[in-house]
Amino acid sequence: MNHDDIKSNVLTTTIERAINWGRKNSLWPMPFGTACCGIEFMAVLAARTDISRFGAEAIRFSPRQSDLLIVAGRISIKMMPVLIRIYEQMPEPKWVISMGACASTGGVFDTYSVIQGIDNFIPVDVYIPGCPPRPEGVVESLMKLQNLVDKEKLSDYALSSSK
Amino acid sequence: MSLEKTLSQIKGSFSDYVLGLTEYAGEQIIHIKGQGVIDVLKTFKDAGFNFLADLTAIDNLTLGGFERFAVVYHLLSHGSAERVTIKAYVPEDNPVLPSIESLWKTADWQEREVFDLFGIEFEGHPNLTRIMNPDDYEGHPLRKDYPRLGRKERYDFPVIDRGIQKQKRTE
Ligand code: SF4
Numbered sequence: 001m002n003h004d005d006i007k008s009n010v011l012t013t014t015i016e017r018a019i020n021w022g023r024k025n026s027l028w029p030m031p032f033g034t035a036c037c038g039i040e041f042m043a044v045l046a047a048r049t050d051i052s053r054f055g056a057e058a059i060r061f062s063p064r065q066s067d068l069l070i071v072a073g074r075i076s077i078k079m080m081p082v083l084i085r086i087y088e089q090m091p092e093p094k095w096v097i098s099m100g101a102c103a104s105t106g107g108v109f110d111t112y113s114v115i116q117g118i119d120n121f122i123p124v125d126v127y128i129p130g131c132p133p134r135p136e137g138v139v140e141s142l143m144k145l146q147n148l149v150d151k152e153k154l155s156d157y158a159l160s161s162s163k
Numbered sequence: 164m165s166l167e168k169t170l171s172q173i174k175g176s177f178s179d180y181v182l183g184l185t186e187y188a189g190e191q192i193i194h195i196k197g198q199g200v201i202d203v204l205k206t207f208k209d210a211g212f213n214f215l216a217d218l219t220a221i222d223n224l225t226l227g228g229f230e231r232f233a234v235v236y237h238l239l240s241h242g243s244a245e246r247v248t249i250k251a252y253v254p255e256d257n258p259v260l261p262s263i264e265s266l267w268k269t270a271d272w273q274e275r276e277v278f279d280l281f282g283i284e285f286e287g288h289p290n291l292t293r294i295m296n297p298d299d300y301e302g303h304p305l306r307k308d309y310p311r312l313g314r315k316e317r318y319d320f321p322v323i324d325r326g327i328q329k330q331k332r333t334e
Contacts, residue, residue: 078297080320087323112304112313113296115320122323 016154023067023093024149025055027142030066030090032083035073037100040132049135054142063089068145070138074102075115087122093157095149097141098124101131166191166245169210177202182229182252190246194229197253197260204236204249204263212238212247215263218273220281221250224307231255232283236263253283262288280305 033041044051051057060066063086075083087096098118101107104127106116118124125148126141133141170191174181180199185192195203217237224231230252238247253260262285264270274285275294282303285291293300300316302309 077300077316077319078295084320084323111311112309112316115317120318120322121320123325 016152019154020150020152023152024146026058027054027056027068027095027145027149028058028060028066029056029068029070030060030063030086031070031072032086033070033072034075034079035102037072037102037132040135041070041072041099041138044135044138049139051139051142054139054146056142063087064091066090067094069094069096070099071096071103071118072099072132074107074109075118076113077115078113080115080118080121083118084121093152095125095145096123097126097128097138097145099128099138099141100133101129104129107131165243166240166247169207169212170247172210173203173206177206190248192248192250194233194250194252197230197234197251200234200236200249200251200263201261201266204238204266207238207247207249208266211240211242212245213241214239215267215269216246218263218270218277220277220283220305222281222305222307228252232258232281234260234277234283258283259286260284261286262291264288279303282306 031038031041033039043049045057045059056068063069067090069087069090071083087094096118098104102109102114103118104124106114110116115121119127126145128137128141130137170184170193173193174184177195177199180195180203182194182196185194193203215236216239217235219235221228221233221235222231223233232253232255233250234253236249236251238249239245251260258281260283262270262274264274264285264287271289272294274288275291277283278285278288278291279293279295280303292298296304302314304313
């Protein structure tokens with residue numbers, strides 16, 4: 001093998017970049033659709049805005065097989081323990097998208113039974129405004145999330161010495 | 164049997180229970196005491212009002228009325244296409260009335276809903292538990308004296324952090 005072959009056939013990178021590249025282009029979403037936003041999310045999967053272009057078409061209805069939680073719809077006080085449970089069942093690394101006004105803030109449902117933003121209880125990475133957000137908005141948020149994933153540091157996942 | 168005949172029959176034989184008779188938007192409303200629902204509704208059922216279209220409740224806290232709570236039954240006769248509304252009143256200090264689950268099975272869940280949201284109890288109901296709110300919920304939120312924003316139930320959950328990952332992330 002001569003020098004020219006190496007130049008055109010070998011790519012050098014860091015393990016961190018390679019892992020992040022793989023993760024960001026194969027996010028497996030777990031849709032948690034509880035209301036009208038869940039219906040809109042179906043349009044995101046359909047042909048017009050097809051999110052398989054971003055490697056995220058493998059919708060998993062098992063949290064154990066997914067790394068992206070998409071909360072689409074209002075969360076009631078009866079549903080919140082379920083959402084927490086599902087979030088905790090997802091293996092790390094995991095990310096959360098809060099889709100729509102209701103999941104992010106409670107929306108117009110300022111009542112005793114609706115959680116005023118899931119970020120009160122679980123960490124959220126990207127919020128999508130709108131009621132419901134357009135499918136393009138969801139795609140935009142997915143691209144934003146890909147940028148976040150791309151900037152992750154492997155050292156952040158190391159167990160801290162106190163644990 | 165026509166609605167008019169049934170109403171006068173009920174007024175005759177259950178005069179202890181009947182509080183009044185009104186009409187709204189062309190439909191008859193009969194106001195009765197809570198204990199009388201089985202007798203009155205059975206009479207209606209036997210007279211052809213075979214369909215329990217709805218079962219709900221009203222909190223008369225600021226509206227006024229015979230008692231604080233009214234359980235409302237909407238009946239429909241498939242034979243004669245007539246409708247009738249029965250309002251059964253129960254007092255605030257003892258909101259109990261007999262279950263009509265024995266007459267219409269559909270009343271099962273509707274009575275559970277009224278129990279959950281208004282705290283009205285139905286004697287003889289096979290499984291009177293909460294149907295909408297969580298099992299450990301306290302209070303009955305559709306009562307007019309229940310605060311609209313609740314009693315902090317919606318803030319009462321554990322906060323989950325990011326765990327081992329991304330704790331150092333700055334943005
Ligand atoms: S944000 Fe709008 S569309 Fe989405 S769940 Fe709430 S009400 Fe429905």
